Amino acid sequence: MNTPSVRLSAILATALLAILAATGVSAQTELQQRRTLSGSLSTGDTARYTVQADEDDFILGEVNQISIDVTIRILDPDDTQLGRIGGLGRGHQRFSGRTSASGTYTVELIATDDDGDETGDYQITLLRHEPIATDPAKLTDQMMSRFDGPNSPGAAIRVWRDGETLYSNTSGMANLTYGLPFEEDTRTNIGSTSKQFTAFAVMLQAERGHLSLDDDIRTHIPELPRFDGTIQVRHLITHTSGLREFLNLLRMTGRRLDRGDWIDRSELIDIVQRQPALQNAPGAEWNYNNTAFGLAAAIVERTSGQDFHAFMEDNVFGPLGMTGSMVRPSPRHMVPNQSEGYTPTEDGYRQIGDLGGAVGAGAVYSTIGDLQTWVENYVDPRVGTRESIDEMMTSFVLTDGEETGYGYGLSVDEQGGLKRVHHGGADVAHRSMLVYYPEINAGITTQSNHAQFNSNLAFELAEAFFKDAMELEEEEEAVASEFDPEDYDAEDFDEFVGRYALDAAPTFILTFSRDGDTFYTQATGQPRIEMVPTSDSTFRLLPVEALVTFLRGDDGDVAAAIMNQGGQQQRATRLADDAPEEWKPDEEALADFTGRFFSEELETYYTFTVEDGDLVMHQRRLDAATLTPGEKDGFSGGGMSYAFERDRNGQVIGFYLSNVRTRDVRFGRVR
16 A cells, blocks of 8 residues: 555554444543553543644554553544554553644543453553654654564564665564564564565476466366366466465365464365366456465476475575575474564464465565565576566556556556555464565565554655655645645545445445445445545545545546555446345345255355344354345355355255355355
8 A cells, every 4th residue: 555654544553443332431631751650441431541742743652451451542633533453452552653733642542341341450651752753764663663572573674775775673572472582584474475486486497498377287287177268377376367265265164264273285276176167267357366376386396396395495595595584384394583473362462373275375484684685686686587577577467458466476566656566465463565666776575473563564664765766746745735634525425435346356345335424435244444535535444554546437437446455456346236226134034045055165064044133144163143135135244245046936045155355156055
């Protein structure tokens, strides 16, 4: 996501929605730097603290949740919510950011303990209150401070240009159990940032004549089924294969990836063998796909005669001198000097292992120094050819002529008028971003073992370090400085109201609506989320790090929306039937959908019941989900959408299950 400046809302951690309203609110107390205040709260109560700040001040605070779980809510001088942070039920939780105007900022602590009507103690401290740094290195230190200290998982950032390292520093802890600090040589799981390494390995094998990007993937993995379209090797590394995405698919089976359920690499081929048809014709649609990159790694193995981790060591990491990098073959393999990944829970940080079956799609551990070395090989190749690297950084063109904004394992777009090549990563708890600006020979990487770390900080800090090369056009600066959200006419939002289908998954719908002066978006199967305007056509989602930009067609009418989140852009096309026929089934109508259903593809049962007037989905390992009716015979809930199927007599005989990257998995009625 490309934001014009570093603001308080952008530095606050990715937030959890607070669902308990305050039933009691304390009087406001002003926070003073380095002074610790103690208090007690009962479930549902709110304590309010204020900070008098000037424009462009930096604020860092910390709440010690001694015996009560609180959600931290930040309000600007106009009492507009800037963000929320929560999820860590006990222990020290920090909040930080940059003020956008002079005035009184409010920090609310909302007691959200799940144990019932509990009363507990907390402490709050304003650790730092100072002008925002103008020096990029000092600014980065400020932005990193939320993840510093002995009580928090850590982070690491490195910035370079023309072969010179401009900034390199770490914060916080690599291992909370043993009190090991995050250091520059700490190996960190870079998640999907690994995909460029897999694509590079494929290109090496192509250079050596062991494969062609035009090859049918069955040439190398003959046990894969024949589909209507031929999947070429290049379709795997461009996310255009049409295969099901295995992590989303396995979630449908009840695999709890957030709780460390085991996945073996061998399952990928079995998953593809069970897929009855492609989700799209190869090359016709971009749909982010971990299955494809896992198969790409398997092709490298079969064409080289080496395990993927050995191939990468012998052909990439070793020759480049990347001594701190390796492919982890499975979550059971040792990684010397690694950072453990942590996610906040109601009883403190929980250590969560890596995803299984991630080789090819992820599974690379590296250091910030090695990642600089890696990008410098893009600049002056010592391994691989200039032609291969340039091809990796060229946006793939779909069969309809549209560019995807993604090359081979790399996103390709612009920032501040410069070409930007990048990829983010997120394993269960690790977060990563690697960005390269080829026109100025510069790069930046952010790494963390904290699940709430915002990797997009890399884009924001790049504007500080490379400001001389990324200045905004004067017209854009004027528009940005002139826009005041308070002057936005709420009725102007009505032209955006409607439903937008995600291009990569047409059954996934974003619905935009207005209630008075408040604007909302709601995705299929997700709760409604409030938005605030940042210009006449862009809006920021309050509880998550995301932006929505509305686009007009040649006729001037609003035709699409772009969702910017996690360093990736997803386009959604406006649907013509913005006002579908309202469908509100009563209990008698809902009874048609009750029963037990089975998927041959997944070997999984789903059961539906009617409870208190709602249709409820049950699955042995998934949490029960209350479903919301959509269009006729369609429901959503629990992060998935359900399209029920009737026979010619009107009897419900099955349904098709989708969750964005995997769609139309059929379940048939068994009773």
